[in-house]
Amino acid sequence: MKEDMTLLREIERYLEGEMSEQEKTAFDTLRHTNPLINKQVEEHQLFLQHLGNYGKRQQLQAKLNHIHHQLDMPSLRKQAQEENQTARRLSIRRRTISNLAAAACIALVTSLSTIAIIQNVSKNKSTAQYEDVRRVLNNIQRSQNALINDMNSKSKAPLNPGTYGGTGFAVSGNGYIVTNYHVVAGADSVYVQNNKGEAFKAISIFEDISSDLAVLKIADSSFKSQPLPYALKPQSVKIGEEVFTMGFPRDEIVYGKGYISAKTGFNGDTTAYQVSIPVNPGNSGAPLLDNKGDVVGIVTGKQTTSDGIAFAVKSAHLKHLLDEMPKDKQTRRDWNHKSRLEGMNRVDQIKKLEDFVYMVKVYN
Amino acid sequence: MKQNQDITRDRELLLGLAKGEDKSLEIIYSENFPVVLRMILQHNGSEDDAKDVFQEAVIVLYEKVQTGDFTLSSRLKTFLYSVCRHLWLKKVQRTFGLYALTPELEEVIPATEALEEHEARDQEFRIMEGAMSNIGQPCQTILEDYYLHKRSMQEIAEKFGYTNAENAKNQKYKCLMRLKKLFFDQYNTSL
Numbered sequence: 001m002k003e004d005m006t007l008l009r010e011i012e013r014y015l016e017g018e019m020s021e022q023e024k025t026a027f028d029t030l031r032h033t034n035p036l037i038n039k040q041v042e043e044h045q046l047f048l049q050h051l052g053n054y055g056k057r058q059q060l061q062a063k064l065n066h067i068h069h070q071l072d073m074p075s076l077r078k079q080a081q082e083e084n085q086t087a088r089r090l091s092i093r094r095r096t097i098s099n100l101a102a103a104a105c106i107a108l109v110t111s112l113s114t115i116a117i118i119q120n121v122s123k124n125k126s127t128a129q130y131e132d133v134r135r136v137l138n139n140i141q142r143s144q145n146a147l148i149n150d151m152n153s154k155s156k157a158p159l160n161p162g163t164y165g166g167t168g169f170a171v172s173g174n175g176y177i178v179t180n181y182h183v184v185a186g187a188d189s190v191y192v193q194n195n196k197g198e199a200f201k202a203i204s205i206f207e208d209i210s211s212d213l214a215v216l217k218i219a220d221s222s223f224k225s226q227p228l229p230y231a232l233k234p235q236s237v238k239i240g241e242e243v244f245t246m247g248f249p250r251d252e253i254v255y256g257k258g259y260i261s262a263k264t265g266f267n268g269d270t271t272a273y274q275v276s277i278p279v280n281p282g283n284s285g286a287p288l289l290d291n292k293g294d295v296v297g298i299v300t301g302k303q304t305t306s307d308g309i310a311f312a313v314k315s316a317h318l319k320h321l322l323d324e325m326p327k328d329k330q331t332r333r334d335w336n337h338k339s340r341l342e343g344m345n346r347v348d349q350i351k352k353l354e355d356f357v358y359m360v361k362v363y364n
Numbered sequence: 365m366k367q368n369q370d371i372t373r374d375r376e377l378l379l380g381l382a383k384g385e386d387k388s389l390e391i392i393y394s395e396n397f398p399v400v401l402r403m404i405l406q407h408n409g410s411e412d413d414a415k416d417v418f419q420e421a422v423i424v425l426y427e428k429v430q431t432g433d434f435t436l437s438s439r440l441k442t443f444l445y446s447v448c449r450h451l452w453l454k455k456v457q458r459t460f461g462l463y464a465l466t467p468e469l470e471e472v473i474p475a476t477e478a479l480e481e482h483e484a485r486d487q488e489f490r491i492m493e494g495a496m497s498n499i500g501q502p503c504q505t506i507l508e509d510y511y512l513h514k515r516s517m518q519e520i521a522e523k524f525g526y527t528n529a530e531n532a533k534n535q536k537y538k539c540l541m542r543l544k545k546l547f548f549d550q551y552n553t554s555l
Contacts, residue, residue: 004541005534005537005538005541008537008540008541009533009537043544043548044544047544047547047548048511050488050492050547050551051492051507051511051512052511052512053485053488053489053492054488054489054492054493054496054512055508055511055512056430057423057489058512059512060422060423060426061419061423063386063389064389064393064419064422064423065419067389067390067393067394068393068397068415068419070390071393071394071397073411076397076398076401077401077411079398079402080398080401080402080405081405083402084402084405084406087406
């Protein structure tokens with residue numbers, strides 16, 4: 001113990017340079033000869049270095065603490081809290097905004113697709129419920145009677161019965177005929193044929209898709225003009241008014257009787273009436289007349305989901321259409337006279353009428 | 365341009381720090397502490413945590429500057445901030461395990477390298493500190509006064525009421541031997 005202390009003292013003196021030259025040389029030789037002492041010296045050096053580091057660091061820490069005490073902690077604290085709050089608020093806001101954006105996108109997509117689906121479904125439904133009453137002609141439906149008439153009259157009508165058929169009626173004595181647009185849509189050629197079996201070639205000169213009306217003109221030299229027996233009644237008729245129609249659901253003219261059942265057409269269409277009248281494919285474009293023999297509408301289609309519901313475009317619309325037609329195609333104004341059918345019984349009315357109602361045959 | 369100026373200023377501050385100028389230390393401390401305080405508070409630390417972490421970072425910086433091989437490649441603020449982040453990350457990991465790590469803290473921190481050296485030094489410091497606190501109050505004061513504050517044995521003898529410097533010296537050696545023993549016991553086992 002005592003020796004250790006003496007050695008330590010010597011080492012310190014040696015390291016601090018307190019030894020005399022003589023002592024130092026003696027100690028150096030001792031270090032060389034005795035590795036144990038040498039090791040002790042080195043150890044002490046290392047230790048002193050660590051101690052020095054320790055001291056420096058303690059000093060530094062003291063300084064730091066001193067500086068720290070001088071800092072204005074309350075204001076720093078406040079500042080830091082405020083900044084953190086704003087940062088947090090910002091990040092919350094950012095998060096909220098991105099969440100909202102995502103939600104909005106989803107909502108948008110959902111509503112758009114819902115709208116699309118609903119529209120699609122309702123369209124399907126509507127088209128399913130509404131049916132144009134044009135007739136798809138085929139050989140079986142074609143009656144022999146018409147064939148014979150055809151042959152007898154030797155008219156130039158093609159033997160082919162046509163692809164589609166509808167009904168049309170004259171709106172002027174000189175060969176203008178109104179029918180439905182859907183009857184003649186996409187037609188290559190159109191023929192009209194009256195009840196006597198006389199066929200004339202016609203061309204479509206004016207079409208109005210929105211009201212589903214088309215105006216045809218007979219372009220055949222063999223056609224002879226004759227005055228119209230009926231008139232057009234542009235005023236709208238009342239619900240319950242008795243009406244009748246004549247059309248070609250088959251190759252023979254067919255009479256049908258009914259009444260106006262509503263003032264709007266399919267899906268609330270204000271340009272049309274709902275009519276309770278038996279109609280069949282082929283009735284499209286047939287005139288709808290009242291008891292006096294005035295034209296009040298044009299049969300266009302029927303509802304498939306229930307029986308006896310048909311639709312007819314209002315005559316006011318037809319008048320409008322005829323007025324709107326280009327000047328060079330104007331029909332003669334032979335509407336304005338009083339109906340010559342007034343007061344007649346139905347059988348005589350029909351007899352007069354049937355010459356002016358045509359079967360429209362469409363080839364495409 | 366501005367960044368370059370900042371770095372120049374930062375380098376001057378570091379030169380001051382290397383020379384042991386208190387003014388530089390003070391400027392560095394007061395300019396950078398608020399940012400670190402904010403960061404630590406943001407990550408659920410307390411003010412004391414911020415103080416500890418920041419002071420440790422300054423010590424790291426100081427040690428680096430003292431060894432003389434430190435060149436500042438980024439702004440001083442960035443360096444201290446990343447060191448603090450790293451230290452805080454370690455501290456959080458130690459206390460809570462991996463549980464409390466926020467994803468932000470998991471970012472790669474460039475100060476790792478600087479910190480490895482510091483850890484060894486820090487351990488040495490802890491050992492010395494432990495040894496110091498184990499040798500008892502009078503011994504500790506004598507040794508600190510002599511070796512760290514560079515007081516003469518005469519002053520120490522007077523302060524502690526020894527009859528002469530020689531007695532005080534003997535006492536010092538006794539203390540020194542105890543400290544050395546305690547220190548090297550720990551030092552050799554831990555390294």
